[in-house]
Amino acid sequence: MNSEIIAIGSELLSPYRQDTNSLFVTERLNQLGITVAFKTIVGDRPKHLVDAIRSALSRTDVVVIMGGLGPTEDDLTREAVAEAMQVGLKRDPELIAQLYARMAARRLTMTRNNEKQADVLDGAIILVNPRGSAPGQWLDVVYGKHRKLVMLVPGPPSELKPMFDEECVPRLREVLPRRHIATRVLKAALIGESAADARIAPIYTQFTDVETTILAHLGDIQLNLLCSKPILELAQARVDELASRIEEELDDLIYSSQGESLEQIVLLHLEMQGATLSVAESCTGGMVAERLTSISGSSRSFVGGAVVYSNELKTEFADVSPTLIERHGAVSREVAAALAEGIRVRCDTTLGVGVTGIAGPSGGSDEKPVGLVYLSVSDGKKTEVVERRFSGDRDRIRHYASQTALDLVRRRLM
Amino acid sequence: MNSEIIAIGSELLSPYRQDTNSLFVTERLNQLGITVAFKTIVGDRPKHLVDAIRSALSRTDVVVIMGGLGPTEDDLTREAVAEAMQVGLKRDPELIAQLYARMAARRLTMTRNNEKQADVLDGAIILVNPRGSAPGQWLDVVYGKHRKLVMLVPGPPSELKPMFDEECVPRLREVLPRRHIATRVLKAALIGESAADARIAPIYTQFTDVETTILAHLGDIQLNLLCSKPILELAQARVDELASRIEEELDDLIYSSQGESLEQIVLLHLEMQGATLSVAESCTGGMVAERLTSISGSSRSFVGGAVVYSNELKTEFADVSPTLIERHGAVSREVAAALAEGIRVRCDTTLGVGVTGIAGPSGGSDEKPVGLVYLSVSDGKKTEVVERRFSGDRDRIRHYASQTALDLVRRRLM
Structure with missing residues (x-):
């Protein structure tokens, strides 16, 4: 079964923004056995919208229309679908009441333009949106003698994703012939794409029935890894077999065999061992802490730490001696180790992490170039320090440094 | 003048890969005064390709077709354009000779399938590709009674970008009426999209010659804001006029009138006033520090701070008294204020910021629900605290909290 995804919004036709929702929707559709044959990105002009929707209906059976459901003048998806499909559009009094209630609960004034979000296409099922004001719509209709499934979903990812999972996927599953798809996601840290591929291509190319990306x-x-078979157990057995072969090859580079993020894995290891963690960050400026605290429940093993951007704070919060900094420089093996051990003692945790480096683009020298980062982990008995030279821009260097810091903790806990 | 960009390749319809070439092409087209009205992503199936090309020709004047020009069986762009436009396709002997020479120079065998790269559409101008084997093609033809400009360019960015700049842009410039484009980017913090639109739509709708997104x-x-005029000064005057009218209306909600980020603006204000900043973050877990340190040069006014996830660290690093936490709870107006003032003193900065809240999804109560965040800024004389109730998931709550913290500093500095 073929589908088309339409992303609506003039901003998506600018040089600055890009539709990313379609990647999520594609993944979900593929899992249901639906191929995405076209993606169309179209702006807010009524004529263009109608044209895009008509094209999609003429060439595919499932059409997912994302965005343009809000209250502004640019939000014209409902009107465009009505015109393209030649169906009526009626304001739903119950939805209006819900909009008023929602606004009142947030102490916002319900302006008139908000009411258009209550317009419903004839024959549509309303898809509830607890996370936003604009409800979605589901149409299962005959159009040009063919059955078409048309979904209108909101553009903000925080609204679209749960709505698609909770409202669209179950409805699609009911309509579609049953397929069995097994997937696995493995993750590895700090190995290059071509290096990884060179090692595992001889393995996965033997599994012609498993799609490896x-x-x-x-x-x-x-x-x-993705495998589709008439029987689920067969599909599962194949992806599991390939997964173990890859895990064997890449060994401890693999940090996750079920798709968890590196921060989740670190927190999991900490919790299983009843250990706690603190961090003292210079060049990563809070990124390691931010990544760990992005996970709900992280407070069970991560207590916090310090962002010690200035030399004074390295002393104030992690007891790094000023003479050590003077002797070796703030970006040095010695200061990284002192940060890790200092923050560990000050925060009274099992492990402490220290990061210091030159994120650039300025601040580098011949001796200590941009990208040079020292990372350390300490448990009070053993303090390990690694030196890395990352390439790329400030953002890339900071990301690689935070990734290396988390991986260092993972390896210590293994 | 309207255009459509077609990106060809089945991998661009997977959940993992995305067309990014179109952002580059869009920027170049916009600079020439050409709007991108549609982007279509389509796979390698002949029927789909022909359909996508026909749709594009029926609704736009300029069509840029990217990819599918290589030697493999999946490379069907030339054939599809020929069929969609009903024009002939002939193998060019000179191009074949060039392909042989190219292959020989690289000591590669010229296989038969490579020859299809020498197929040229009737009436097309060949666009040379010194960086790859597949040449591009340029068509300036009448199709369905309208003049159409159609470009076939290769998919790899390293070939596409120089070819577009060297071969397509000069030809487009010759063909197009001379236009000049002026743009402005304004930014505002912490106002909803519909609230902002309700206030400024009455203004920007009067400027029918300026495109507002x-x-x-x-x-x-x-x-x-974007305006295109025959004379640059006229276009600039119009966007500037609209920008000032919007700035007047939104007043201090506007933090940037030239496109800078909120963190850049905060650092700019700090530097202009010779002020310094430190932060004590609980629920944002380092996000405020991370955002500030993402900007190169931030160390001139941002010294760092502490991630005080546990109650003990609130005392250890920001001198918040344990009895204050016990009396009011860690998430309270009082603790936020104590964090801001405590971190300011400990870091010896002009301003200190404190953030404490419940990011969820767990940890909320009736009295202190998920999304409740207290934010404080202190300069030693005046300590300001605001209470916010953010909705959404953990990620959204943390982002809004960090945004509010930065905006609080901006307002204090204004």
């Missing part, structure tokens, strides 16, 4: 992003490698 | 993302609003 390698994604690389800022020191993180993700391997997606 | 509103982008909203996690408490950040970006207004893109």
Whole structure:
């Protein structure tokens, strides 16, 4: 079964923004056995919208229309679908009441333009949106003699994703023939994409019935395995077999065999061992702490730490002696170790992490170039320090440094 | 003048890969005064390709087709354009000779399938590709009674970008009426998209010659203004006039009138006033520090601070008294204020910021629900605290909290 995803919004036709929702929707559709044949990105002009929707209906059976459901003048998706499909659009009094209630609960004034979010296409099922004001709509209709499934979903990812999972996927599953798809996601840290591929290609190419995709992003490698069979157990057995072969080959580079993030794995290891962690960050400026605290429940093993951007704070919060800094420089093996051990003692945790480096683009020298980062982990008995030279821009260097810091903790806990 | 960009390749319809070439092409087209009205992503199936090309020709004047020019069986762009436009396709002997020479120079065998790269559409101008084997093609033809400009360019960015700049842009410039484009980017913090639109729509709708786009993302609003005129000064005057009218209306909600980020603006204000800043973060877990340190040169006014996730660290690093925490709770107006003033004193900075709240999804209560955040800024004389109730998931709550913290500093410095 073929589908088309339409992303609506003039901003998506600018040089600055890009539709990313379609990647999520594609993944979900593929899992249901639906191929995405076209993606169309279209702006807010009524004529263009109608044209895009008509094209999609003429060439695919499932059409997912994302965005343009809000209250502004630019939000014209409902009107465009009505015109393209020649169906009526009626304001739903119950939805209006819900909009008023929602606004009142947030102490916001319900302006008139908000009411258009209550317009419903004839024959549509309303898809509830607890996370936003604009409800979605589901149409299962005959159009040009063919059955078409049309979904209108909101553009903000925080609204679209749960709505698609909770409202669209179950409805699609009911309508579609049953398929069995097994997937596995493996993750590895700090190995290059081509290096990883050179090692595992001889393995996965033997599994012609498993689709293997390698994604690389800022020191993180993700391997997606997907197999489709008439019987679920067969599909599962094949992806599991390939997964173990890859895990054997990449060994401890693999940090996750079920798709967890590196921060999740670190927190999991900490919790299992009843250990706690603190960090003292210079060049990463809070990124390690931010990544760990992005995980709900992180407070059980991560207590916090310090962002010690200035030399004074390295002393104030991690007891790094000023003479040590003077002697070796703030970016040095010695200061990294002192940060790790100092923050560990001050925060009274099992492990302490220290990061110091030159994120650039300025501040580098011949001796200590941009990208030079020292990372340390200490448990009071053993203080380990690694030196890395990352390439790329400030953002890339900081990401690689935070990734390396987390991986250092993971390896210590293994 | 309207255009459509077609990106060809089945991998661009997977959940893992995305067309990014179109952002580059869009920027170049916009600079020439050509609007991108549609982007279509389509796979390698002949029927789909022909359909996508026909749709594009029926609705736009300029069509840029990217990819599918290589030697493999999946490279079907030339054939699809020929069929969609009903023009002939002939193998060019001179191009074949060039392909043989190219292969020989690289000591590669010229296989038969390589020859299809020498197929040229009737009436097309060949666009040379010194960086790859597949040449591009340029068509300036009448199709369905209208003049159409159609460009076939290769998919690899390293081939596409120089070819577009060297071969397509000069030809487009010759063909197009001379236009000049002026742009402005305004940014506002912590106003909803619909609230902002309700206030400024009455203004920008009067400027029918300026294209206004509103982008909203996690408490950040970006207004893109674009005007195209035969004379640059006229275009600039119009966007500037609209920009000042919007700035008047939104007043101090606007934090940037030239596109800078909120963290850049905060650092700019700090530096201009010779002030320094430190932060004590609980629920944002380092996000405020991370955002500030993402900017190169931030160390001139941002010294660092502490991530005080546990109660003990609130005392250890920001001198918040344990009895204050016990009496009011860690998430309270009083603790936020104590964090701001405590970290300011400990870091010896002009301003201190404190953030404490419940990011969820767990940890909330009736009295202190998920999303409740207290934010404080102190300069030693005056300690200001604000209470906010953010909705959404953990990620959204943390982003809004960090945005509010930065905006609080900006307002204090104004």
